[in-house]
Amino acid sequence: MDGAISKYRWNFWMAQVYRNRDYDPHLYTKLKNQTPTQKILEDITKDINRTFPSHDHFKDYNQGQQQLFSILKALSMLNEDIGYVQGMNYIVGFSLIVSGGKEEEVFWLIHFINTNPLFQWWEIYRVNFNYAKAICQVFSKNFNEYLPALYQHFQDEGISDQQYIWQWILTQFLYTFPIDRVIFFWDFILATDIFSIIKISIAFLKEFGYELIQKDIGQISEFLTGFIKDQLQIDVPKIISDAKQIVVNMTEDQKQFFQNYKPQSST
């Protein structure tokens, strides 16, 4: 299996994304004491008890939910013009689970990923979603090139991006896939760059292409929403090794977009 064994995984992730120049030991405490707008507080509160609600770490309004609340609040203060957008709760919740509840470290892991030009993770959530849409478009181009028959089938059936790839981009796969699989996806993503989301998505669709191409829109939707989480045997090493073989192609415009993309926030 790729990546570090789980006991050391968290430290390994932290070491991988650590950016000394972005580290300020007082920042998190400072942010924790600030209060975002009422609207942001309400939006965060709505999602606190529906983020991995069945997981032990978040079961009651215990430490886990409070940690989730504090980190989301701090991140929304730090990235004021992005605020809080659904999807962030999955990322932070998952990181809390993997870290074993290390609140401040989770904040830093995400902040480092956000400030890293290879990821600029929080840009996905910026108003108008231009960054997320651009990733989505690159995905579509590559889906069409690598798996043309399945791509056409999805088009014919009227499968929407919002039913799968959009959810995978906004939650780094957490919306659809079980946590213990996503851990390995993240090993790969954190060791590479944000476009690995596209590689994993295509490798996954390839792995189940034969099944998917025989299904209609209702069945595909069922497959993507219910089936994967509960029953599906996903051969993670195979998907990761396939993903590694994929070269993400972009049009000139797409290349330009990502080369010239500048986050508007100053942190």
Place this chain on the structure above:
Amino acid sequence: MSRQANSQDYDWLVKVIVIGDSGVGKTNILSQFCDAKFSITHMATLGVDFKIKTIDVDGKKLKLQIWDTAGQERFRNITKTYYKGAQGVILTYSVIDRQSFQNVDGWLRSIQENTNSNDVQLVLVGNKADMSAERQVTMEEGQKLSQQYNIPFFETSAKSNMNINESFHNLAQRIISTLCKMQANDDAPKLNLKQTEGKEKTKADGCC
């Protein structure tokens, strides 16, 4: 790759969307109606999810394609692309969330702007009616608003399965009568309607 559409397991295929503020219970309304399930531990909806349910209305088999949408305001621009081609809308607020009730106006405007509003049928639903201790919107207020807009209204509880079927059946009945009228008007055979639906489907390509 045989399409089920050819096997005639239904008379009509219609598209319904469930919209309303974040956290009002859209997903639970849908899972109660389609799967007789209610969960206090489901995850917040992102993007769109999709369910199918076939029901009998006036001796006709109606196959409902129901789209569940993310409620957060930030996603409104994206989810509204799904309004296109919708024949029915379940517009939901929560009786324990006053803001979600106040936002009904905004949702209605959004429907008017993004659908062919003469052909689309609506139901206004005030969900979580079982939580009487936390109620912030009275039934009278809901009724008043629905009369103002001339939309059928139900207070529902996805948890106790109160008025969920009734809401969908009310909507379905009015969709059928609209379809029958349209059919009578242009004398189009049923097949044509389905083909229109098919074209609509391929256009629902979302964000990209």
